[in-house]
Amino acid sequence: MAIPNVGGRDIAQILAPQGARRQDIPGFGEEYSDIVDYILRCTHRIWEQKDVGLIATHYAPAIVVHMMTGPVFGMDGVIAGTSRTLSAFPDRTLTGEAVIWSDEGNGAYLSSHRITSTATNLGTSELGPATGKRITFTTIADCLCKENLIIEEWLVRDYSAMALELGYHPRAVARTYAQTDKAHGGRADWRKTAMERVLSFPETAFPDVTLPNPAADPHAFAHAFFDAIVNHRRFGMTRDAYSPAAHWSGPGGRRLYGWGEIAGWFTALIGSFGDARISIQHVAAVDDMIAVRWELAGTHDGGALYGAASGEPVYILAVTHWRIAHSMIVDEVTVFDEIALMRQMEGGL
């Protein structure tokens, strides 16, 4: 039986009881019809219905949540973090834009869940004191789920867009955090390990080939895309990958249109981190959508995106969602935490 995604359904249809199981998901609660339903419904229950305690039945006790500010270990940390965010943004809505999932075998599923949130900042947040402002921001949560529990999560949120909307300066927020980091001993071990992991991948041969068709082989396309366009700096191949009318959304609330601006993004990324390498952590594809989780390691040696070079080594954890039509990318959303990135440039994390 086909598993409906977000597309084509209004919220009332999405949250209405879905009836009998549409997918064999052993160990998941009877209220969940399939993996997409599990993700959308438990998000609604925990965040919008404020049943934060349900995290105990939906997260493994030994959960690891990977973020650009470092990993958080244990379910208690997830409950505390959720409570803090809901205190700062009590009316936060979490609109599911896509749930791009994959079957990982042995009853495990990976869900890449893109969320548009609108929320009023009524309490102190990670970014500063309450502002009373109503903001909209994007989050992507990659969750590895098994038997009703999220056992590992990779969470990326557009914190710089949040700061800009709230009226805070992203660099100033980053600097404040970095000062605390420096007082606690400088670069964290987790970041050194992550950067070594990215840089340890062997270099590939020059990609003198056309890109695979993303509709036919999304995994091969994703790997070839980042290998050619980023790791081998063939920025012009954006014209092979994207529709000339493609829309691109990125960190800091950036919105680009068409080949020239999108090629400009990749040029500026390498113009900021001249020795950058990217490696792909995971690819999932459903219907016309592809989710790619990737990491970047490099040196902040250029001023294209983040001001004058700091010379600091940097690490990015990002998730990209593509929508494909006519074998081309027509929509992209890429999310990573630019405040955590600038915190690294200020000597933190």
Next chain:
Amino acid sequence: MSNLGRLETALRRDRSLAVLDDSHVHRATREDSLGIIKGRDAITAAWVNEDASDITITADLTDIIAFKVKSWHGHRWVWREEGRILREVVIEDRCEAKTAQPAHPPLGELRSGEGQYAASDSALLPPSFPEAARDVANWLHQAWNGRTFNLYDRAWLPALIRQLPDATFYFEHAVVGEKQTAILWRVHGHHVGGPNPTGQRVRLIGSSVFTGDADETVIDHAAMAAQLERRTIEYAASC
């Protein structure tokens, strides 16, 4: 009148905003030349700010309507999902000042990879662009990007290009009706011409409905003025 025409009338004349609950999906977006708002709630909130007014639908091609309110013109383009509006693009040329939110510094070039080549004979069109609208797009490309002004003798075109000398027009979408063809396009250019150049990259959405050779073309002049004054987001360490 199409559903879209009836919706526009219900919203503007009757102010029956509850119709949005059925017409739009909850995650619908609305884009104009100054940005995007996300969610049916945000779209409803934007309608609350509109005063009641009479409206005349001047063109109705089901997924794009042209309308006149008081003394100004507007076009609304929609994309639907199972009958409900998922995305709308609105171009309104109203005689009232607007404010643009700060923007990141511009990225990339306007004519991707073309270098010193002159504008080609045919427009660069997305694969989804309707076959029946390609001749119109190619004609506009020659007139607008190729600067063949005698092919399209309208005062707004050279006036815009004098302000944005590298203005590049992109053809995004089209709808072909029985007697009319509507083209959704964008223009990006750098404000380095005219009396007080700011150097800003201007990014506007435009819309044209052709009936034969005659067209009703709308761009948001207030959005352009607002973009010339907008602040640039600065990430530099000195901030």
